Amino acid sequence: MSGQSIPRPAAATIVVDEVGLETGVYGAYRLRTVYQPIFRVASDFLMPEGLEASVLPLLNFRPIERHEFLASVDLDAQADVLSLCNLMHIGNRRHARHDNLSLHVPFGHSLLCEEVALEHLALTFARLAEAGFPPRSLVCSVPNFETCDLNVLERILAVLGAAGAGLAVEGFGVNTQAIEAIKRFQPRIVSVDGSWFRRVSDVSAALRLMRQVIESLKNGGAEVLVKGLESPAHLLAALTVGADLVQGELLARPEEAGSIVDVRPLDIGRIFRDPETVVVSLT
Template identity: 35%
Template sequence: MNAASGGPAGVRQAIVVDELGIAIGVHEAYRLKSAYRPLFSKEGDKLVPIGVKASTVPFTGGKQIAFADFRAGLNPADMSGVIGLCSALGLANYRHVGIDGLDLWVGYHPILNGELSPWLDETVDADDYEVLPRPRRLVCEFDASEEHRQALIGHGGTLREKGFGVAIGVFGSKHLAETEFGLSGPDIVRVEAGWFAQAYQDAATARLLGTVISRLRHRGIRVLVEGIASPGHLRVAHKCGADLFQGDYLAPAALGGTVFELEPLSIRRLLDEPYRVTRHLG
C-alpha cells in the first residue's frame, strides 16, 4: 500500500485501524503511528494543559526509526501524500487523547501548498466528529528552515483564513529577525530546544531571549519554549516571559492510545521538585 496514491482521497486507503481503534498509516513497508506531546499555558501560578502536539513515529520490521531517516528515504513523488497522511493521522487519533477542547498542533509542509483541509476531511466521518472528543483548534506548525519561513509568508494568511492557527519554530535572534511578521505571520513562535539550551547555559543569551519574547508578545504573538527537561529549564523559561511550555519535565510524549491525565501544574512545586522524567517512547 502506498500513502501517496490518490492524493487526499487516498488517505482512507492508507489507514488501517487496530483492535483498539487506533489509526495507523501504511506506506510500503512502514507503519506510521501518532504520538502526542502536551503543551501548557501559564495562567497565574499554574501551568494549564492547553494543547497537544502531534508527531509521527515510523516503524519498520517492528522497530521504531527516526522520522528524519524515514523521510530521507521517501520518493519525492510520494512526499505530499505522506506528509498529508501524517497530519491526518494526528487528527484521527486525537480522540484517544480523551480530552475535549485542546489545541491540536500538526506539522505543516510547504509541499501541501496552503491546503490542509482536504487531507483532514478524509480522516474523520462527520457523524463521529460530532460526538468524539475533538480539538478546539488546529495549529499548523512550520519548522525553522528557510523553506518553511518562505512558505509561511506565502501560505500563512490562507491557512488563517481557513480557521487554522499558525506557528513557526525559530533558532536564534538573527533567524527571528529574518522572519516576516506581517498579515501572513504566525500566531505563535516556538523557541527551538537548541536555542533554549544555549539560553539556559549562558546568561547573556537568556537576557536576549527575554528581550525577544517581550517584543513578540508586544505584537500579540505568543511564545512557546520547548525542551524543558528540569526545574532549572522551567525557571529560565518562566523568567524570560514565555506563554507556552513543552518538555519531558512537564509531560513526555506518548503514542496514541495512551491515557493522558493532564491536570494544572503548580509552577512553584515544579521549581522545587528534583529532576523527573518519565519516558513513554523508546
C-alpha cells in the same frame, strides 16, 4: 472496523483497528501517532493548552528516527505521506480524551509552500470536520518560510486565517530568517527551539536579550512557546524570559495514541522544590 482503510492520500493509507485507532502504512513502514502536551503559564500553575502531534515510524516493529524514515520516502511521495500523517493525527485525537485542547500538527515545506498545498489543506479541513473538531482547534507548525513560493504561502495563510486555524513558526533561535518571517506573516505562536534554548538557559546575557526579543514578539501579537524543557532550571529560564507556553519531558512525556495522556494542571512550586534546581539570575 478492523482492516478498514481510509483511501487518502494515494501514496500511503490509513488502517483502522477494532477500537478505532489509526495506523499509517507506507511500504514496510507502520506509522503511529505520538502526542506531547503543551502547557500555558498561568500564575502559579501550568494549565494544559494543547497537544503536539508527531509521527513514530516503525520498521519490522522497531521504532526508527523520523528523519531516517523521511529519507527513505520517494521525493514525489513525501507530500502525500506527510499529509497522511496529519490526517492520522487528527483521527487519533479522540483517543487522547482531551477534546478541548488545541492540536499542533507539522506542516513542512511541501504542505504549505507548493502548489499542492491547497489540496492537502482541503483534506486536513475535511478530516477535521469528519472527526468533529473545529478548524480553530488546529495549529499548523511550520519550520521555515525562506524557501517558500511567497504567492502560494500567502494564499495558504489566507485560507488558514479565514478558517480560524492557527500558525506556529518553529525553530526560533536557530533559524536566522525567523524574525523577518514573523514580522511578515504574524503567526499565532512562535516556538523556541528546545535544543538551542537548553544551551543558553544558564547564560544570563543571552536570557536578558531573549527576554527583550520575546517582549517584542508579544507586543506584535504572538505567543511564545519554549520547547524541550528537561529540568527545573530550564523551566525557570523559560518563565524568566516571559514564555506564554511551555513543553518538555520535565512536564509530560510524549505518549502514543491509544495511551492515556495524563494532562492535568501542574503546580510550578512543586516542580521547583526539586533540590537540584539551579536559579538563573538576570540582575
